[in-house]
Amino acid sequence: MGRLLESSSKQLLAQNAIPVPRSFVAASPLEAREKAGLLGGEVVLKALVPVGKRGKAGAIKFAGNPAMAGELAAQVLGTVVRHYPVEKILVEEKLAIERELFVSFTIDKKLRRHAVLVSSAGGIDVEEISAKYPERMKIIHIDPYKGLADFRAKEVWADLGLEGTVLRQASDILLKLYRFFVKYDCTTLEINPLAITKDNKVIAAASVMAVDDSAMFRHPELADAVQVGSDRAWRPLTDLEKQVVEVNEADPYRGTARYTEMDGGDIGFMCGGGGASLMMFDALLSYGGKPANYTEFGGNPSEKKVYGLVIGILSKPGVRGLVVCGNITNNTQVDVCSRGIVAAIKDKGIDPRKFPVLVRYAGVNDAVGREVFTAAGIEYYGEEITMTMAAKKMVEKMRQTYPGAEDSQAAHGA
């Protein structure tokens, strides 16, 4: 899934006739002050970062007048909230809120239905609602073909105690939100709070929205707003990660390569297959190894893509070994990959007699792969050893090459 910034999701909500507070985006304290003036003085400032629970992280502030808005904006802009630098803030009119509701649409993976969680205890997170006010929470499962019936929307709010004009508005908004959730292929759509103002207006005061990456082909209009792949990491991409994304996208039709930097570590980790990489990472840790990155490739990538990937892995400071591993391949060509790997090792000026490199990679055309690795002086194994044995050998090889380097051991041990 790809997350959207709140400014983008609010704009889409407004386009779909769902009421939201008036707001502006500001990139400087001066701008924040100006926009606050336009909004009448009393405003909420929200850091525009693609993460949840910003309130708890101190990234939401209330300003009583434009000057104060400018000062608070200066405090928030340039800070880092849950690993994301704050470059822009949302300056929003402060609503006079009477009550807060909660609405969250998701896909229930177990029941395989759309689901909406609705509560009359908004303003706090869902874990807190379910712990403190379970009786004020309702879940509706929705058949995607039948949709959400009008009467169900009214029933759920009426059961939670809403009446009169507020009941009618909240029901109408719930129906519109469901259509919105479907229209944009959302994986998450959370409105918290759905505010009831003192003059009895129901307004989507805060929104969290994520769109299914796999559905982006039918939403070209969202291309700029959705941060595709933002679910994969807990922080923005590092420079090396961006470099590998470019390598991957340069040839979008053959193979996939995913690279995540880990904190510290000394073993470059290059693994073929999603499941194999999970297994191999655990195996290295269990023997006291410290992988410096998590890399998974597959889908029969080109030599060039494999080359770029290995260059990325070896470029991380502190990497002083490389393990290449994979499950016995069904269709990925071991010979093609072997050429890319060997070329990258050569171009990085690495001597495999001094810098530990170990390969366990069997499958399609592996007889040629074995020749390529062996000719380059690299320790190569096919299916004669298991992946677990390869992990053990790699960690032993690191210890032999760097004796006494205790920091390469056991911090993550099983």
Add this chain to the structure above:
Amino acid sequence: MGILIDRNSRIVIQGITGREASMVTRHMLAYGTPVVAGVTPGKKGEQVFGVPVYDTLKQACRAHELNTALIYVPPAFVLDAVLETLANGIKLMVIITENIPQHDAVKLLMEADNAGARVIGPNTVGVINPKERARLGAIGGDNVERCFVPGCVGVISRSGGMTAETSYMVKRAGLGVSTAIGIGGDSLIGSTPRDLLALFENDGETRAVVTFSEPGTSFEEDTAEFIMKGGFTKPLISYIAGKFTESMPEGTMFGHAGAIIEGGKGKPSNKARALREAGAHVVEQYDDIVSTLQSLRLG
């Protein structure tokens, strides 16, 4: 015997003229698998390695008796292909396609349930029954016997590559595979390990099952509950990959789309505990699959 497919399967491949689908057709035929027909709209009258191609599944069904569909169409068309399969009364389908929109997956899985049809996948490497020389999908590649030899052990894996590697571990133990199934790496898939264990329970050929699991979902907890209720009584050997993800920030995805811990759910440690309590052999190291299989003295 074995489950899902055998030499009497009557297979149609939807999207058969695509690059990967036609290569897989060749591999399937070479193995001896009964591929009867293919469908690609606009390509009626063509042949793919001797397999006749039709414009619609309805045409293919008029000309042949079909009971199994292998779906290779691009992501945007999978939902429609499934609806077409169901409309033509086919009750078993294997969806190979990766990156299907989740909202489409919800719909197609619901429609299949309503029709009483069985879905394997999406995003699967396929299914193989070595004794019957029947395979659906890329599973086994161009050298099937390297990993898949006939035998008495069922294999269920979240990962396509590890379906092969795990079957190879079975072979290292001196045994072979009754049926191996890649269930698919997405968070929304058709048949779960529990569903397949119910089939293995009733299969005379299968004497034990090995599963390869990943973080995310509640499949293993569901399996444990199924065992506790007596639904599966044969030995179950389970390896759960991705233990390290528990010490990473929640919501981070490694490997497959479905391999994600969310809201405290899907942790490998919880899965292992549930399966152990149900009496399964949960192995710490992947290699322990071999020694555990040998200790069961199945051969």
